[in-house]
Amino acid sequence: MAAIELQGVVKRFGPITAVNGLDLDVPEGICLGLLGPNGAGKSTTMRLLTGQAIADEGKLRVLGFDLPKESKPARAAMGVVPQLDNLDVDVTVEDNLAVYARLYRVADVGAAVDRALQIARLTDRRDAEVDKLSGGMRRRLLLARGLVHDPDLILLDEPTVGLDPQIRTELWTLIGDLRARGTTILMSTHYIEEAERLADEVAVMHKGRIISRGRPADLIAEHAGRQTAEVYAPPQRLAELRTAAEAAGLRVRPAGPAIAIVGSERADNGVIPEDAVVRAATLEDVFVLLTGEEAE
Ligand SMILES: Nc1ncnc2c1ncn2[C@@H]1O[C@H](COP(=O)(O)OP(=O)(O)O)[C@@H](O)[C@H]1O
């Protein structure tokens, strides 16, 4: 049984179709990265999975429960980590976790709290008040709180958006630990590096549906090839190079002030200029080619 099975899911908000015929299955034990630009429909998908929004069409099954009919037991079996910090700042780290453990009717609250503290590497801060914690510790506590009932599935909606790089790295370590334990994770992100580092498989979401899916290395091989040549030059010359490369059957994407000629290993002599910087193809190349959006 897959942890998540979505078929033909549609969610509209008035004239906007946020999710537009979404098919997605997440097998047990993997970390699936839902990678898409802002507005792709990632958060709406997450809200459908938690029962905070009801689909207009399609079939949704989560951990064997049919949504929306069985959203209550489904919700109890999954862990959700919110994007915004809504910790209780007046009580200790430990009490924040204990309240949730009781809410989820965990049998042994003490053991559940200990386990969550350990995963979040906060055991030595258990008696600290939340407002005495660093930003990174707070984010780790938020994650721990979502894990306190030992869920079979964890939903992470843009877990590091807007965080400073050091905190992001701390969270990546923890998410990597969860992944190594075999917890099923659905993580949405618009950060390519986040998907590339943490996800076993990436589903690229654009305009409410999945446009490509696979292991990062396979997506790169399929859509980009082996190498990408970046050229920095004045706009006029870039335009000429682009035309020549496209005429030679190569795909070209903008890359900030440069252009990136994708699949440059297939280029005939003379198409890639001498001053190009040739590098290995990346998931960013794939993302930009597929979505037409510049990466962040
Ligand atoms: N409650 C809502 N009411 C109206 N439009 C919404 C609502 N939630 C999301 N949308 C729209 O649906 C689209 C997808 O949004 P969202 O799922 O938040 O995308 P993402 O999380 O990938 O950035 C966007 O165009 C957004 O403006």
Ligand SMILES: [Mg+2]
């Ligand atoms: Mg979102």
